[in-house]
Amino acid sequence: MEYFLELFFGGLTRGSIYALIALGYTMVYGIIELINFAHGEIYMIGAFIGLIVASVLTLLGLNHIAIIVIASIVAVIYSSAYGFTIEKIAYKPLRNAPRLSALISAIGMSLFLQNYVLIAQTSDFLPFPSLIPDFEFMEPIAHIISSQELVILICTAVVMILLTYLIKFTRTGKAMRATSQDKQMAALVGIDVNRVISVTFVVGSATAALGGVLIASHIGMINFYIGFIAGIKAFVAAVLGGIGSIPGAVLGSFVLGWTESFATGYISSDYEDVFAFLFLVFILIFRPAGILGRSENQKV
Amino acid sequence: MFLTFPIMVIRVNTIENVVEWRWNNLYMVGIGSFALSMVWRYMLKRKERGGKKADNGPSDAKPLAQKILENRKISVPVVVAVCIIVMFFPFVFSMYQTSILITALTYVMLGLGLNIVIGLAGLLDLGYVAFYAVGAYSYALLNYHFGLGFWTVLPIAAGLGAMFGILLGYPVLRLRGDYLAIVTLGFGEIIRLILENWNEFSFGPSGIANIPRPSFFGMNLSVHSATIYTYYIMVGLCIFTIFVVNRLQDSRIGRAWIALREDEIACQAMGIDKAKTKLTAFALGATWAGMAGVLFAAKTTFVNPASFTIWESVIILCVVVLGGMGSVVGVIMGALVLILLPEYLRAFSEYRMLIFGAVLVTMMVFRPGGLITNVRRRYKFEGGEGGGRKE
DSSP, rough: OOOOOOHHHHHHHHHHHHHHHHHHHHHHHHHHOOOTTTTTHEEEHHHHHHHHHHHHHHHHHHHHHHHHHHHHHHHHHHHHHHHOOOHIIGGGGGSSSSSHHHHHHHHHHHHHHHHHHHHSSOOOOOEEOSOOOOOOGGGGTTTTOHHHHHHHHHHHHHHHHHHHHHHHHHHHHHHHHHHHOOOHHHHTTTOOOOHHHHHHHHHHHHHHHHHHHHHHHHHEEETHHHHHHHHHHHHHHHHHHHOOOOHHHHHHHHHHHHHHHHHHHHHHSTTTTHHHHHHHHHHHHHHOOSSSOOOOOOOO | TTTTTHHHEEEEETTTEEEEEHHHHHHHHHHHHHHHHHHHHHHHHHHHHHHHHHSSSSSOOOHHHHHHHOHHHHHHHHHHHHHHHHHHHHSSHHHHHHHHHHHHHHHHHHHHHHIIIIIITTTSOOOOOHHHHHHHHHHHHHHHHOOOOOOHHHHHHHHHHHHHHHHHHHTTTTOOHHHHHHHHHHHHHHHHHHHHHHHHHHHHOOOOOOOOOOOOTBOOOOOOHHHHHHHHHHHHHHHOOOOOHHHHTTHHHHHHHHHHHOOOOHHHHHOOHHHHHHHHHHHHHHHHHHHHHHHEEESEEEEOOOOOOHHHHHHHHHHHHHHHHTTTHHHHOOOOHHHHHHHHHHGGGGHHHHHHHHHHHHHHOOTTTTTTOOOOEEEEOOTOOOEEEOO
């Protein structure tokens, strides 16, 4: 039973990280119907910037909590800027081009960013300092859920609530929903569609960066390649829940997190990634619209 | 500049807690990004102006490359010259050059195979490398266990490739473009992970060594002559591929693929079996990949899962995109440029993938048709006569 609980919370943590990345995917997909392959790379860049800032601040001698807060904020700002620029360079000129072109452009961007970090930094695994302190009140249940996992869960929950607020109750959120329903109509009623798309990219990148910093300090290792697999898995999660739907992305992420956690815990850890992909294939075969998605008929 | 600042300038060394400031990179990045953004703006402007011009009146001017291709006076000597160069290449140049060219020709084959799937049928397949791996491993394993030779395995591998193509194609038929990309990508990764982890079957990450080179009617050749021999097999196969793809393009099924790429629903309304057409595209594409895989295994005499990562798929995709989707000459040119240039520019080898990525983005933005655009056949009305004339 304890083993089960441990796996359960492990899966929950994993799932919440996937959720942070999957949100960006699903938001971008909801609005411009494009799989942003470079999204995983933004998460990786977020983790790297978090690491750099944290190291600089450690030299200056701040305490751990201040460091992780500042590092997260800087990473979020930078990643948002990256998201904004990527959209301007790689996707905006292709707004009206066939979808295949935009998709290939996204793959190119992902390849470019990965190698850019590889050349500018290093190809080795970099150890990430463990900055989240161990809480004393967690002591008795530490073998089931560590305090790092708790922090990640709380952060994810807060981000989810903020995001739901943003989308449901603000003007920007309203504009976003309108744009995702019908771009032309939204433009007609006076919504600046380009601005809305930029905002979506910025928000998505910001959550991904936060996820990057959190998971990096949890696992303790980063390299230039982490973005790719994480990105793909987050995408799997987004598809699982029904792409374009935000609660769907969160639910899908948790399902995926648990699947991986239990599969590796009870079956074998060699095939961890295989499970994720097989899961995706099955979902797409049997329920292409996802758990919470609505199936849409293609119209001429 | 603001963007690149932390990653370019600061390199952290967490082990020794040292922060390295690299201020000199800052100047380079500043100047570079300024120049690049100027070029980018200028190109975008030009593209927009070009687009407006095209709207004003349809111009009859064809791209330069297309003109050359259609003008027999130029194209015949060029083809003859290429043939002569290809025939005598291994005798004139060193073995190193020859083996590079073999690699390039492997990519020509892969590119042409993928071209069927992406260029003609419009299905973005990011797991293409999986079929390549199937081919390479089927040669390695069949040879290891049963001692089968190169020529026996070649058709078997082609068949296996096609089978895997259908196996993968069948469940994903219903999916639309982007889902398809992800599923094929997942499939590619699954194959690689299985090869890496299933030690009893594929000998894990260490791979299989000592795969024999192709033998010439039972004679065992020295390394040098074997390379030349492989080269000729490769050339032969490439010509075969080009021939088949060319024939396919104008056949009934080829036209069905192109129609399917343009509009699925209209296509179904015209009575084309969507599932069957897509499956043939997958199977045929995979067949070439399987054959290329056998040749790859025979050439390097060694296979391991590390040769079949997702980025290999992306390079093949680059080949197709750079050359021009759907055009055979374009794909050949793309493969030669992408594989030969990095070989001769060894000094920049670490920037190779970086440049590939940038090339993919810029190509998509400025020349979605590729270097050599495939001009579609169209029917044009001659005024008054009422009849269609093939152009």
